[in-house]
Amino acid sequence: MIIARDEIRDLYDAYYGVLDDVDLHAWPDFFTEDCLYRVIPRENHEAGYTLCTMQAESRGMLKDRVTGLTRTQMYAPRYYRRFPTAPRVTAQDEASVSVRHNLLVVQTLVDKQSDIILSAVCHDRIVRDGDRLRFVERVVVFDSEMIPNSLVYPA
């Protein structure tokens, strides 16, 4: 699949922009209808376990994650800011482009110093879906051994 580097950069700029702005309702739309989204501890990933800290197997489940978060969960107010490295294309075929990059997610709670909540590598697969690029798969494998309490927002 021919996808230009610039387009990939634009996709990530928009994706992380939406998340940093906590525009959660716009988030699921970055994924195809049938997608796989995982935020998974490195130890699980390496052992071949599929158990995740957050998982969605469709855009519907991503929307449910947003619903759960905004309408049912209780959590202290916080800021999340994501620091991705530049995307590196690792494979390409007719259907998709595989991209990898590192990601730091920094959390700031009221009255607290900022904390790294995730130190991760993202294994993404991107496709052209209609008029835009979307993730068909995004697996965020985090090194962090001990999450500082809750992981509230997605990565």
Added chain:
Amino acid sequence: MNIPVRPPEGENRRAWPADVDAAVPYWVYTDPAIYAEELQKIWYAPHWLYVGLECELAEVGDWKTTTLGEKPCVMVRSGEDEISVVENRCAHKGVKFCQTRTGHSKELICPYHQWSYALNGDLQGVPFRRGVKRQGGMPSDFDPKDHSLNKLRVEVVNGVVWATFSDETPPFREYLGEKFWKHYTRVYDGRKLEVLGYNRQHIPANWKQMQENIKDPYHAGLLHVFFATFGLFRADQKSAVDIDDEGRHGILISRKGEQEKTEAMADIRNFQGDLVLEDPRVMDVVQEFPGEETVGMITIFPSVILQQQVNSLTTRQIVPKGPGGFDFHWTHWCYADDTPEMRLRRTRQANLFGPAGFVSADDGEVLEMTQQGAAGSPDEHFILQMGGREIAPTDHQVTETAVRGMYRYWRKVMGL
């Protein structure tokens, strides 16, 4: 009126509220001296501590590191039918010699001076014990038998490994009591278990708060809007609380209802009757255990929660880290003979639990907030009057009885 529980003068001056069973001072969460005593009188005393699942050690020589109380430990398959739990602290100079979470080796070797231990903790090799060219070496009265790793007593019970630092701990079944043996074997019924994966989080709250949280059914349908909305756990459902004779272990039992507006909803501010899931596969629940109960949340004092919440099965190990925090290690598991569909179902339902769980994240958050409130007022107290002042099993969940039971037991072992 407060009842002194420490000498009235001096640094450790402490008092207990007069409403003894239904009030608890906040210093139980914050006082470093109390915490230090808890380690000795609870964690290193006659109590069984959760170590891991037997299936985590497949082959002889497989090991897994963990922490019991504050002590680093290793659980090792030391024989075909033998699991040993030893302290991860070299008998020479204290090195925590196993550093990875898991490993496999023929013996345990300390990197510092290469002392080597058999898998059961016996000291086997001390380099240059007899000196080099007749120089140095250990004195003639050095006996390796006196320098094994500290060995814990171990019981493997239906796939779960338990250990204790004390010689006085009764056998595990007796420690549970017959009622809790029944609750335990409802899920840990002897079938082989398999790990699905782990979650780990640090919760900045006193470790007892985690025990209390799962002994407190009152909060479940209120704090957890997700539970209440989808009928997983709600005040108007047929449910029960059981506690053992000592008051230390507890279980919350309930059965799933529907997403419906009932009379009890009037008190649940956040009930979201119109909430629909776009992809309800996460709520695809099957009844797999005998009886009509869909929830059995067991707290085994002091170290673990055994979760059966619909089809999500986990052990949640508590590792205390000072008065103000604990590490929470989740092991999500399935039965070895589960179908692929069942494994997928359990994996999906894990979205409700762990540090990002629709339900469990609420608990971590509210425990941290409780610690924040308590920290500034150690001599104030919280109240535990829901359901009265009795400490007895109930057939409803509008009660804090199991929390009262735990504190009565806690005061007894702490001598307060």
